[in-house]
Every structure is written in C-alpha cells, then in structure tokens.
Amino acid sequence: MKKIEHIGIAVKDLQAANELYAKLLQTESYKSEKVKSEGVGTSFFKTGESKIELLAATSEDSAVAKFLAKRGEGIHHIAFEVDDIKAEMKRLKAEGFELISKRPKKGADNKLVAFLHPKSANGVLVELCEEIKDGEEYIPIGDEVWEDL
Numbered sequence: 001m002k003k004i005e006h007i008g009i010a011v012k013d014l015q016a017a018n019e020l021y022a023k024l025l026q027t028e029s030y031k032s033e034k035v036k037s038e039g040v041g042t043s044f045f046k047t048g049e050s051k052i053e054l055l056a057a058t059s060e061d062s063a064v065a066k067f068l069a070k071r072g073e074g075i076h077h078i079a080f081e082v083d084d085i086k087a088e089m090k091r092l093k094a095e096g097f098e099l100i101s102k103r104p105k106k107g108a109d110n111k112l113v114a115f116l117h118p119k120s121a122n123g124v125l126v127e128l129c130e131e132i133k134d135g136e137e138y139i140p141i142g143d144e145v146w147e148d149l
C-alpha cells in the first residue's frame, strides 16, 4: 500500500454536496464521472495531496443506495493506492481478508479497483486502486483476462 489515495463519502444529492465541498475545500471538483456498472455518480476534489470522492447512487439497487438507506450519509470507504492490484489482492486474500469481487474492475478516475469486505477490516470498506497508466489501453476484465485469484 503506497498511501491513502482518497476517502469516499456517500451523499444523497451529488449536486448539493458538490457545492458544499467546494466551499469547504475552497476548490471546485476536478472531475465528475458516472460509473454505470456500480450505479454511482462520483465527484472528485483535491486538497493538497489528498483526494475526496463524493458518491451518490444513480440506481436504487446499487451498493451506495443500500449504504445510504442503512447508514445514511457519511464516510463510505478508504482507498489505498497500490502498484499491482492483482498482487495485493492475492496477498490480502492469503492473509484472510475477504475480497468483494474476485477480479479488479474499472472504477472512477482512471483506476482499476477492488474492495475488501468491511467485516474483514473492522467495519471499514477498503478500496484498493491502481492507476491505469497513460497510454495503457484499458482491457475489459473478464474471465479470459484474469484467472481467479
């Protein structure tokens, strides 16, 4: 794990939260993106070296919608930057952590992402993220590309 890449905050209204965080951090969001596969709209802020990701549900059966219904708005996950997501997933699985998905997925902000189940990390949803390097073509991830970990 190289560093905390960002902190994810679940919000009900992305537009309203964008305005609030722009005031709080005194900077505008530098990126907004929908991740269709996850049913979320995201918005990113930079403050110094750190990033905040706001997440709002775009579909009612998304994980974020369920989180909001159960726990309300608030800190949703902590994301750690890694060099090699697949190697980290293997390492953590061997250490007894429960991975939510077997393979990394394309997440927001040009990243490959994977999550650890909160029950294996003291109630915290942990995201691993690896930057997709410039010029590196994103390959859709399927069984043909990644063998099971």
Ligand code: ZN
Residues within 6 Å of the ligand: 006, 007, 008, 053, 077, 079, 127
């Ligand atoms: Zn995130």
